[in-house]
Amino acid sequence: MAGQPESTGWGVVGYHKGREVFTVRGCMGHKAEVYDAELTGLEKATTLATEYAKRHRQVKHIHVHADNTAAVTSAYELKPAPGQLQMFNITHTVDKFLEENDERTISIEWCPGHEDIKGNERADAEAKAGTELRAQDHTTLTNAKRGVKERALEKWREEWQKTPPAGGFAIANRLPPRWKPREHVTHTPREVFSRLTQCRTKHAFLGEYYARFVPDEHTGCTCGGGLQTREHILQACTNYDEHRHILREADEQMELGILLGTKKGLEATAKFLAKSGAFTKTGKRREQKTTPEEEDNENDEEEERWWRRMEGDREADFGLVEEDDEEGRREETRE
Known part of the structure; x- marks a missing residue:
């Protein structure tokens, strides 16, 4: 047939x-x-x-x-x-x-x-x-249905092409839209994919992010290299010299647009993150879990508290915290 x-x-x-x-x-x-x-x-x-x-x-x-x-x-x-x-x-x-x-x-x-x-x-x-x-x-x-999907995708790509890239994701925004998730979504372990997304959007455990949103956090890199930026971690931080060859296999110059915005670069960056532990709160590799269930159920309390506090501070700045929540936070502070 x-x-x-x-x-x-x-x-x-x-x-x-x-x-x-x-x-x-x-x-x-x-x-x-x-x-x-x-x-x-x-x-x-x-x-x-x-x-x-x-x-x-x-x-x-x-x-x-x-x-x-x-x-x-x-x-x-x-x-x-x-x-x-x-x-x-x-x-x-x-x-x-x-x-x-x-x-x-x-x-x-x-x-x-x-x-x-x-x-x-x-x-x-x-x-x-x-x-x-x-x-x-x-x-x-x-x-x-095929016709509707084709027209919708065509319109989506037209909008994507004419919209100037902006924000932390701009340099990574090189892959045109499509309906099916790409390989870096479907083939990357959950925890590593989370860090990969944070790295691509520049919303991560990162000094330059702290400088903008969490000023009471230390913004310098633990290697002593000054302000901790995304470029610094991927391209220069001595803490990760051991694993940087993984990134060079994708691009010898380790250009961010290639590492974060191409199929080959994303595969290499995901592997680099998994091996090095970059962009975790501690900057170190997590202890490997023996089963997928253990990985899915992982609950890093320090990171969870940090994100919760950060989100709460931002909500309070915009008046989005309910009175009961504010009272609870004041009680925690007194304790």
């Missing part, structure tokens, strides 16, 4: 004991997606295969294959979703076929495409031929 840019077609080929026993093809027009064609093909295949089995009573087991994972996994599933009519028909056909005889089985399985599998190649050929058939265009829900 396959689709062409001009139109979307589907094709089905059935085999019994190595012999081709039925073939059918169809066209869904210009406003349908490959997923729609694959699901329609599964619907037709299920119907034709069960009808064939009923005419040939020795056939007890049916195997239906398609090379589209999304269509295969949703075929036998009743839920409100794109392709739900085909899903309903497949489910009804399968249930009825199985209820008539306890010895019958039917499976709907994925198979790899373009791997010279005879049945799959034949079905692809039928689908290609199906695109040449006349069909009345009906916009499928899958097609409509």
